[in-house]
Amino acid sequence: MPEPYNLIPPSALRPLTRAAGDKVFRQGARTCGLYVVKCGRVHLERVGPDGERFIIYRAGPGMSLAEASVFSDRYHCDAVVAEAGAFVQIDKAAVLSAFADPDFARAYARQAAQQIQAQRQALEIVGIRRAEERVYAGMVADLLESSVVDFASALHLSHEATYRALRKLVNDGRIANPTRGTYHLRP
Amino acid sequence: MPEPYNLIPPSALRPLTRAAGDKVFRQGARTCGLYVVKCGRVHLERVGPDGERFIIYRAGPGMSLAEASVFSDRYHCDAVVAEAGAFVQIDKAAVLSAFADPDFARAYARQAAQQIQAQRQALEIVGIRRAEERVYAGMVADLLESSVVDFASALHLSHEATYRALRKLVNDGRIANPTRGTYHLRP
DNA sequence: CCTGAAATATGATTTGGATCATATGATGCC
DNA sequence: GGCATCATATGATCCAAATCATATTTCAGG
16 A cells, blocks of 8 residues: 555545456546555556547556546546456545645655656656667666566566567676576676 | 646745756755756666666656655756756755645645656557557547657657558548648547 | 466567658748 | 758668467466
8 A cells, every 4th residue: 555545544445346347437437536456456448439448557456546536526537457356445535635734745745756756767668679778777777576577568578578688688797697587687 | 837836935946057968966966856847858867787877757848857856865866958958946845845735735746646647648558569559549648749750759659650650540540631740530 | 296377488480660761841041 | 032951751671579389497276
């Protein structure tokens, strides 16, 4: 759970569980608040002119969604459960009034600023064309935390291309591969 | 200028101009505040293990940078002027104390939430592999506002690939091209 | 312990986007 | 008006990453 929301009164938090395919909210519905994913996965989707579904955002455990709904009347997209899980709804009015508490405001702002920074960096990294340089930039940014598969998807690269780039970086001595599946920067 | 900062006392705003190549701040320096770009361009850069320079973020007119510095002691990267311009430094202490004003806090949070949403969407769009679908998603997201060149760079596509994808979408009747250089969704 | 699934790893082939080239229409400026 | 510059536009070529294929290792669950 992102830290600022620890300062929200527990009465404003509503836990809920949903099965895959369920919608947490629909585009056009009145906003009641934002959500935090405990486990499972939620996709935010918008519908295109010809009915195509565009995924706007994929939220996994620990991530929040629809923060902007606190400041608007209606949801602007659908929230579809991609993988069954448990979520917490945080009441919009409670968040709005929590901004009267400077501690909450600062905690919120800190968290938001940090997230914006991370996203900008992610966008910059994804923009690197060469797989090898992209992977190296990802290593420098410390994006390889769990599996290479997750790392690859964060980089928007196929996992094969990622493995190959890692291999090349190891061969060139730019990163180390002490054991199967573990890589780290060569200092 | 992003709206929340209108609520900061003018005494906390320091205008400055810098030539290309100058540094607005350096990694490791004590933080004094965040910056808003009036005109020109600033790159945030981090130095890699072997001295390579990684661009973390490119800020243009109207964009702010180093928001997270308000919450930390030292800058975590260099800010290099890529194109000479005018900037405003917003004092860190003034921002921190402004959070005591709920109006500022809400304006800040609204702006941050909106930015996070836009960035998530941008990342999702850039992740679409096929140029045609990426361009179409960009059209749906209304990212083609000024020139096709800017649109292409927002999509992380070459402008040639973007023109070709636009042409194909026009041929397939998915978008309209009433006059040279103007495109819009076909409803 | 056995089995199936997922991660790791690498080879072969295909393809789509980058790059290079070129042309024309617009725009601004002296 | 003439010139330079930039956006628009499209064709040709090349290359790198996606995709497909396959094998081994690891690991969770029955």
